[in-house]
Amino acid sequence: MDNPKNILRNYAGILLLLTGITIGSIAGFFLGDKVTVLKPLGDIFLNLLFTAVIPLVFFAVSSAISGLDRSTKIGKLMTVMFSVFLLTVLISAIITIVGTWLFPINQHSSIVKQAIENHEVKTVGEELTQLLTVGEFSDLLSRKSMLALIIFSVLVGFASLHSGESGESFRKFLTSGTEVMKKLVVIIMKLAPIGLGAYFAYQVGVLGPQLFGTYARALGLYYGLGLFYFIVFFSLYAFVAGGYSAVKRYWKNNIIPSLTSVGTCSSIASIPANLDASVKMGIPSYIANVTMPLGGTLHKDGSSISSVIKIAVVFAIFGKDLAHVDTVLLALGITVLVSVVEGGIPNGGYIGELLMISAYHLPPEALPPAMIIGTLVDPMATLLNVTGDTAAGMLITRIMEGKNWLSKTVTS
Template sequence: MSQSAHKFSLTTRIFIGMIAGIVIGVLLQLLFDDSGDFTFSVFGFQFSAYSIFVDGIFSTLGQIFIASLKMLVVPLVFVSLICGTSTLSDPSKLGRLGAKSVGLYVVTTAIAITLAMSMALLISPGEGLNLTTETSFEAKTAPSLGDVIVNMFPSNPINSMAQGNMLQIIVFAVLFGISMAMTGEAGKRVSAFFEDINTVIMRLVTIIMNLAPYGVFVLMAKLFSTIGGDTIFSLAKYFFLVFGVLIIHGLVTYSILLKLLSGLSPVVLLKKMRDAALFAFSTSSSSATLPVTMETARNKLGINNSVASFTLPLGATINMDGTAIMQGVATVFIAQVYGVDLSLGDYMMVVLTATLASIGTAGVPGVGLIMLAMVLQQVNLPVEGIALIIGVDRLLDMTRTAVNITGDCMVSCVVAKSEGGLDEDIYYNEHAGEKEEDVNFSEFDKNA
């Protein structure tokens, strides 16, 4: 590659792509509105310039980029987790990893929704609003703890992989890895095979990351060419309250927990999370961002694979702090809009339901609204109230996904430090992992 290709770091290139996409999207919306769109005819067919860019080029390339990320998730989680668990010489360590990880994820989610409701009650974003709803949502029942536990165990692991059921994949991979560790020489041969596959998959992750600036560009251009500014302004108080609580939780709560529980510097963690956070912001999916999150944890934060391969896929599945914040503020907001007084017991029910509902819920865009329907139903609030906030939820979904994956890495750092699985030399090395960001594509020309 030429020197110009290395002029900017990956983080800078992603940020440039994001800003350029936002600018292009806004310009497209301003230039090609319903009254001023440029149309032309080819062989009798009418074409719209706006549709060609937004619904054609940007939409197609954006979907390809998201699909490329999702393509990596199941093989990456499955292979990494097998490699990690097969090296555990002490089976009790796996139990400690699980208990610490789940415990911390549940605690951070409970803190998130409690903080959100406290801020919402203090600021009262829904008072004085007289909004009407036109859209209805069908609420689903929050799963019981028994159902959550039973559904973790796959009856058909191949089907679980096909459906992307992360909890079932995690359980099967852990059992498979433990079996390999207990099988002797045969297990070692299989382990070497999976280690080679893991190396190839991580190289594929690096290749996809180098294409990220272009993927981020088209995703941002598509989003900002379709979202209306009037929608955001009409619910500005709610929007900025949720956004503010997300920032507080992501920067303050995680920093305090990391420092108290591990003694590590929170500033280092937040700096090294930039690439993964930008990915999460662009994709609005913890699962799609998982390959980047795992690369960051291993190569930049120094987290051992035996820890990262377990805590991060688990976090992408059950850690929904950002979504819990949205649910807390939205519940109070909708209650105030409809003039419903919630009791202390109702608020406690919201905390419990939101925390439980986050376990086993897929980390995909928009899932927060489905979870919110469960929460509203538990405290007898009108589920159609979701229509009030759906217009601004897309932007908030992007932000809370970035918060979610930051929380995943914070918990992973704490667990790794407590288990002796964190390389602090890598953690405090500001240049750690940078070599993994660049792929010399000229290597392909030599082999051609």
């Protein structure tokens, strides 16, 4: 058993992070709007993290694919990964729909309908084009183009993989770049106690009062279901993947990704924490380096739950019922699409909210309530989105590596 000094050394980073967040939360609670002066500290930290994450994702994805053995079935990995992503998203959505039946949201909401600005209407083809590609190489460097960047990284990885000896130097460059960018993120994360502390102070001080009032019932339902899913189903996924040992390994290494996700409200900013946690959980690097970046953009259990809650809230306001078969199936379809198109940035559900309103032929006044709910549930949604990626990574590893995958890894 480790002595107290070793334990303190192992958890020093976590304790510093918790201390910063706690101090920030207390400051926000007592100072209220005055804590806005601390927001630049949080913004500086997030900006540094975002700028480092973009090249990290490129190098991690490209090097993972370029380093595959030709005998490795990359097609199988992609098929398994997307199947697991889809399954967990649907499970979370179904649980939420059942939750809205058991604990219906008040049908006599007093939310005041608000007017909204006119927005440019784009065709499905235009939306897909902007989602999957960019017109200029420089646009790939924006975090708003994460899916396009990942697709480009995958293509670069395949090109490098099939370049033979002439591409050997480039493959080494990708591998070296991955390690350098990981180290850069480690350096930036030294600022996390200050940066996240400042951000928590701002969130508690400015957004705290909005947690009460008309939306209390919907928020209570979301956070209750989210906590239930977080504890019970992530434990279940880990157990299915590797038994009790996997459950222990999962929760032991899930602390820092959880705190990072709640503090930043960003799936993308949490990718480095997930990559590090994946290694400690025993997930092979060839799976983690592809699954974690892709999961940050495409796999969103938390957004799945919030999508259904938003539908339930808007239905309550406009007197509709989320019970008919066709309505439920459409809700599940919207949820899957939202999980794919929603970006990994704070409050990134705007596209999904417009999709919901369009699919159900709701009036424009339905948008503000959905946006407000999306903002208030963002911390828990991001927590589920991020930590769900490592749980999915364990399931993917179980399928790819067999039932004894955990015994093949070094105990962390």
